[in-house]
Amino acid sequence: GAGVSQSPRYKVAKRGQDVALRCDPISGHVSLFWYQQALGQGPEFLTYFQNEAQLDKSGLPSDRFFAERPEGSVSTLKIQRTQQEDSAVYLCASSLGEGTSNEQFFGPGTRLTVL
Amino acid sequence: QKEVEQDPGPLSVPEGAIVSLNCTYSNSAFQYFMWYRQYSRKGPELLMYTYSSGNKEDGRFTAQVDKSSKYISLFIRDSQPSDSATYLCAMRTSGTYKYIFGTGTRLKVLA
Numbered sequence: 001g002a003g004v005s006q007s008p009r010y011k012v013a014k015r016g017q018d019v020a021l022r023c024d025p026i027s028g029h030v031s032l033f034w035y036q037q038a039l040g041q042g043p044e045f046l047t048y049f050q051n052e053a054q055l056d057k058s059g060l061p062s063d064r065f066f067a068e069r070p071e072g073s074v075s076t077l078k079i080q081r082t083q084q085e086d087s088a089v090y091l092c093a094s095s096l097g098e099g100t101s102n103e104q105f106f107g108p109g110t111r112l113t114v115l
Numbered sequence: 116q117k118e119v120e121q122d123p124g125p126l127s128v129p130e131g132a133i134v135s136l137n138c139t140y141s142n143s144a145f146q147y148f149m150w151y152r153q154y155s156r157k158g159p160e161l162l163m164y165t166y167s168s169g170n171k172e173d174g175r176f177t178a179q180v181d182k183s184s185k186y187i188s189l190f191i192r193d194s195q196p197s198d199s200a201t202y203l204c205a206m207r208t209s210g211t212y213k214y215i216f217g218t219g220t221r222l223k224v225l226a
Contacts, residue, residue: 004158031212040123042203042216043159056213091158104214106158 004107013082021077021110025094035091082114121217134191138204138217145206150189153201194224
């Protein structure tokens with residue numbers, strides 16, 4: 001597949017559990033973004049990677065959220081000690097160039113439900 | 116007040132109608148303006164982007180930016196049931212990569 005893929009597509013967690021969400025960007029894409037989309041809202045920026053470097057993590061809501069992209073391709077968003085307010089769709093997007101290029105390709109998202 | 120405001124809808128129109136979708140914003144430094152379409156349970160896909168003020172046309176879609184009024188629009192001509200989706204505006208300042216999205220407008224085109 002040539003698009004951005006995310007796994008799992010759906011995740012149900014009990015409050016307090018740790019979760020890990022995976023993003024496979026389009027091969028060769030330099031930039032990778034994570035967004036959080038609450039129900040009925042637009043995506044909200046979480047963090048940005050340029051290759052393996054995390055250049056901006058200002059959107060991460062708390063220190064329970066952690067993202068990595070160790071080899072500059074696959075990225076993982078980890079949420080520790082999940083809370084009900086973490087329930088949302090987590091979207092990953094990649095783009096070919098550095099972050100100022102306009103075309104981001106989004107994955108289908110991971111829908112996280114915290115009970 | 117949010118940086119980007121967008122009426123959530125839903126907006127229902129008959130097939131063939133011209134649809135007008137709008138966003139207002141407060142940050143005069145925004146220079147890049149995007150429109151995304153998002154189908155249910157899918158990620159957003161880029162429809163149009165414009166730089167600074169002016170119009171851009173692509174097929175049935177026209178994007179307009181009025182920086183003096185801090186107002187952007189997306190027009191869809193000859194709307195089709197397959198256009199039924201949520202339309203998100205997004206914008207950013209020059210030299211940054213942080214996109215600010217609107218809440219999205221849900222559009223229904225009735226056959």
